[in-house]
Amino acid sequence: MRITLPWIAVIGLLGSAGPVRADYDLVVKKNCLACHYVDKRKYGPSFQQVAAKYADQKDAADMLAKKIMTGGAGVWGEDMMPPQSQVSASEARTIATYVLSLK
Numbered sequence: 001m002r003i004t005l006p007w008i009a010v011i012g013l014l015g016s017a018g019p020v021r022a023d024y025d026l027v028v029k030k031n032c033l034a035c036h037y038v039d040k041r042k043y044g045p046s047f048q049q050v051a052a053k054y055a056d057q058k059d060a061a062d063m064l065a066k067k068i069m070t071g072g073a074g075v076w077g078e079d080m081m082p083p084q085s086q087v088s089a090s091e092a093r094t095i096a097t098y099v100l101s102l103k
């Protein structure tokens with residue numbers, strides 16, 4: 001499941017490649033889609049839900065970049081996001097900016 005799912009997502013996206021394609025590829029490569037979908041809740045919140053929640057928060061990109069690397073729980077429920085140590089600080093920042101652009 002963890003291996004096949006991102007590829008299904010890639011195939012689904014081939015028809016709708018847009019300007020954020022490279023950033024989407026990064027969340028595929030970093031296995032974020034094991035727990036997140038862009039447009040609907042999976043184990044974690046959808047990236048669109050995240051974008052909507054922080055739409056008005058100025059430091060959201062920094063805050064989310066940090067959370068991506070260190071993980072956490074309690075914002076969207078009791079489920080916990082493990083630290084994503086495969087993500088570098090600059091990748092986390094790129095992904096956070098991408099997620100926030102999805103609103």
Ligand code: HEC
Binds near residue numbers: 044072
């Ligand atoms: C094992 C499952 C899992 C994986 C893998 C995972 N997440 Fe999460 N993620 C969660 C859960 C659960 C939450 C909700 C945490 C909370 O309520 O604080 C979450 C929350 C988030 C949030 C919102 C944080 C907030 O404070 O509002 C973002 C952004 C996010 N994840 C991005 C990512 C990215 C990017 C990756 C890949 C590098 C990733 N996640 C991988 C489970 C996961």
